Amino acid sequence: MKLMEAEAAVEAILFISGEAVTLKRISEIMGENIDKTKQIVEALMERYKKEERGIQIIEINNAFQMCTSPKLFQIIQSFYQTPKKFNMTQAVLETLSIVAYKQPVTKAHIEEIRGVNSDYVINKLIEYNLICEIGRMDAPGKPILFGTTQDFLRHFGFKSIEELPQLQEELLLKLQDEVKDEVKQIGLFDVQKK
Numbered sequence: 001m002k003l004m005e006a007e008a009a010v011e012a013i014l015f016i017s018g019e020a021v022t023l024k025r026i027s028e029i030m031g032e033n034i035d036k037t038k039q040i041v042e043a044l045m046e047r048y049k050k051e052e053r054g055i056q057i058i059e060i061n062n063a064f065q066m067c068t069s070p071k072l073f074q075i076i077q078s079f080y081q082t083p084k085k086f087n088m089t090q091a092v093l094e095t096l097s098i099v100a101y102k103q104p105v106t107k108a109h110i111e112e113i114r115g116v117n118s119d120y121v122i123n124k125l126i127e128y129n130l131i132c133e134i135g136r137m138d139a140p141g142k143p144i145l146f147g148t149t150q151d152f153l154r155h156f157g158f159k160s161i162e163e164l165p166q167l168q169e170e171l172l173l174k175l176q177d178e179v180k181d182e183v184k185q186i187g188l189f190d191v192q193k194k
Contacts, residue, residue, distance in 0.1 A: 006030065006040045007047075011066070020063035020150060059159045060150050067154070086128050095121040099131050100152070100164055104145035106137055113176060122146065130155070 001009070009030050013021060027037035041064055045057045056069050068076055086092075095118055098110050110118050125131040134147035148161060158164065 001030065001032070003040070003043075006032070007044045010037075010041055010044055014057060014064060014066035017065075020060045020065040022063045026064070058154070060153050061160050065154075086130075087124070091118075091121045092124055096125055096130055096148075096152075099125070099146050100148050100161065101167060103147035103161070104134055104137075105147075106143040106145060108143060110146075115180065 010026060013026055013029055023034055023038055023041065026041065027034045030037060032040070041057065045059075045064075048056050052069075052071075054069055054072055055066055057064050057066055091114075094114060095110060098113050099105055102109065102113075107118060107122060110122065122131070129149055129151045131146050131152070132149050133144050135145045136142040137145055152158075153160065
């Protein structure tokens with residue numbers, strides 16, 4: 001397959017899919033080896049970037065997706081007239097951060113860290129498709145485990161969860177202790193130090 005034909009095939013696969021497609025799947029469809037397919041996809045990505053096209057190909061968890069350029073957000077927003085807006089309150093951001101850094105994580109663990117009931121916030125994050133159920137813990141009651149979604153990666157510009165900035169563990173523990181001390185002083189919950 002010639003380079004132009006191969007690039008056209010990649011474009012067609014990604015366009016028709018509408019979702020991220022793994023490199024392995026693209027190479028299977030095209031009948032090419034993974035290394036050659038990756039070269040084709042990366043060359044196409046670079047060409048779109050260099051030509052400042054209205055579409056781009058992004059990488060998410062070793063899969064590729066065609067999407068619109070972020071530079072054209074205002075135009076796309078005008079086209080739809082009803083943009084999806086997230087109400088990112090402090091509680092929502094805090095809970096999203098906990099899920100992102102602690103995943104897979106249970107609702108009970110989220111509430112332990114935050115010190116408050118988190119039903120509403122978790123439901124909002126699920127509604128926004130930023131977190132989802134990724135399994136069940138092998139423990140009594142089989143609590144739901146939450147993790148981030150591909151939309152989370154897409155919205156925040158990460159290829160994978162490993163790209164999240166690293167937290168200083170001692171700072172995190174200090175903040176948790178401060179929150180627990182505050183909650184204990186208020187007397188709302190019986191908080192025990194671990």
